[in-house]
Every structure is written in C-alpha cells, then in structure tokens.
Amino acid sequence: MQCSHFADTAIIAKCDGKTVGFVSGYRIPSRPDVLFVWQVVVADEARGQGLAGRLLEAQLATEACRGIRYIETTITKDNxxxxxxxxxFAKKHRVNMEEYPHFDRHTHFNDQHDSEYLIRIGPFSQ
Ligand SMILES: CC(C)(COP(=O)(O)OP(=O)(O)OC[C@H]1O[C@@H](n2cnc3c(N)ncnc32)[C@H](O)[C@@H]1OP(=O)(O)O)[C@@H](O)C(=O)NCCC(=O)NCCS
Structure with missing residues (x-):
C-alpha cells in the first residue's frame, strides 16, 4: 500500500542499485495540509550520514507534497x-516540534507494544 496507493508521497534512496533508504507517507484525508510520515527506514550501513533527513527534505519538495504545512508521525519514547x-528537521526549518501522547501501551496495544507519541512539526511555509 505504501508503494502503490501512496507512491506519490513515498521516496526511496538507492546506492549501487541497492535500496538503502525509504520514507513513506500520505496526506491526512481530513487535514490535507498535513503529511503523515508512515515509515522512515535507512539500511544499517547507510545510517548516520544524514540520509533520512535528506529523504524527508526530498519528499517534502515533491509536487505531491505541495502545500504541506505540517508533518506528523508517531514515535516511541526510546527511539x-x-x-x-x-x-x-524542525530546527533546520525553524519550525516548532510538538509532542502528544497518541497510542497508549495499555489502552491500544494490550501491553504488547510501547506507547507511541504523536510528533507534529511545522508550520512550513511552502
Ligand atoms: C531513524 C533512522 C531512519 C535515522 O536514519 P539516519 O539516516 O541514520 O539519520 P540521520 O543521519 O539523518 O540522523 C538524523 C539525526 O539523528 C541522530 N541519530 C542517528 N542515529 C541516532 C541514534 N542511534 N541515537 C541518537 N541519535 C541518532 C543523528 O546524529 C542526527 O542528528 P545530528 O546530525 O544532530 O547529530 C534510522 O536510524 C533507522 O532506520 N532506524 C530504524 C527504523 C526506525 O526506527 N524508523 C522510525 C520509526 S518509523
């Protein structure tokens, strides 16, 4: 789904023909100026070189993301x-980063997964 239904708002990085980075997302239907970042992953060997940040930058610059004012995602406390x-990314763009409890370990995950916090950054002025 991330690479088919939401291909316009997904981006990959390749090195020597191998995929080493992937960011997926979608515009939240009821708030289309918000890009929800669904997945960000960089291969072990490509980490720590700013690749994830560059992928987010490239994703935000695509035609499909024109008019996006906020990015939201969910992250656990320990990530x-x-x-x-x-x-x-927020600091670089000089925008705010806010954090709210979102999916609770006990209420939503039956104690099987750590709580996820909603991270919201913006407003971007594009
Ligand atoms: C999160 C992830 C995508 C970051 O990829 P990356 O390309 O290495 O990130 P960047 O190089 O752009 O680093 C961004 C910042 O994070 C910091 N950072 C990277 N790894 C870190 C770590 N293990 N602990 C603390 N900070 C870390 C970097 O230092 C950098 O900040 P700085 O430049 O101010 O020092 C990568 O670690 C990953 O794939 N993790 C597993 C998947 C995951 O957890 N995805 C997110 C949830 S969906």
Whole structure:
C-alpha cells in the first residue's frame, strides 16, 4: 500500500542499485495540509550520514507534497534516532516540534507494544 496507493508521497534512496533508504507517507484525508510520515527506514550501513533527513527534505519538495504545512508521525519514547531526526528537521526549518501522547501501551496495544507519541512539526511555509 505504501508503494502503490501512496507512491506519490513515498521516496526511496538507492546506492549501487541497492535500496538503502525509504520514507513513506500520505496526506491526512481530513487535514490535507498535513503529511503523515508512515515509515522512515535507512539500511544499517547507510545510517548516520544524514540520509533520512535528506529523504524527508526530498519528499517534502515533491509536487505531491505541495502545500504541506505540517508533518506528523508517531514515535516511541526510546527511539532516539527517530526523535533526533525529526527534531533536527524542525530546527533546520525553524519550525516548532510538538509532542502528544497518541497510542497508549495499555489502552491500544494490550501491553504488547510501547506507547507511541504523536510528533507534529511545522508550520512550513511552502
Ligand atoms: C531513524 C533512522 C531512519 C535515522 O536514519 P539516519 O539516516 O541514520 O539519520 P540521520 O543521519 O539523518 O540522523 C538524523 C539525526 O539523528 C541522530 N541519530 C542517528 N542515529 C541516532 C541514534 N542511534 N541515537 C541518537 N541519535 C541518532 C543523528 O546524529 C542526527 O542528528 P545530528 O546530525 O544532530 O547529530 C534510522 O536510524 C533507522 O532506520 N532506524 C530504524 C527504523 C526506525 O526506527 N524508523 C522510525 C520509526 S518509523
């Protein structure tokens, strides 16, 4: 679904023919100026070089993302790399980053998965 239904708002990075990075997302139907980032992943060997940040940058610059004012995603408390990625992106664009409890470990995940927090960054002025 991420690569077919939402292909316009997904992006991949390749190195020597191998996929080393992937970002997917979609415009939230009831709030189309918000891009929800669904998945961000960079291959082990390509991490720590700013690739995820560059993929987010490239995704936001596509025609499909024209008019996007906010990016939202969900992140667990312990995902330091992902948190650093979005915090750095917000800082670079000089926009706010807000965080709210979203999916609760007990209420939504039956204690099988850590709580997910909604991260919201923006407004972007494109
Ligand atoms: C999150 C992820 C995509 C980051 O990819 P990346 O290309 O290595 O990220 P970047 O190089 O753009 O780094 C962005 C910032 O995060 C920081 N960072 C990267 N890995 C980190 C880690 N393990 N702990 C703390 N900070 C980290 C970087 O230092 C950088 O900040 P800085 O430039 O101010 O130092 C990658 O770690 C990953 O694929 N993780 C597994 C999948 C995942 O958790 N996805 C997110 C949830 S859907």
């Amino acid at each position: 330091a790399a992902s948190r650093a990625l979005f915090a750095k």
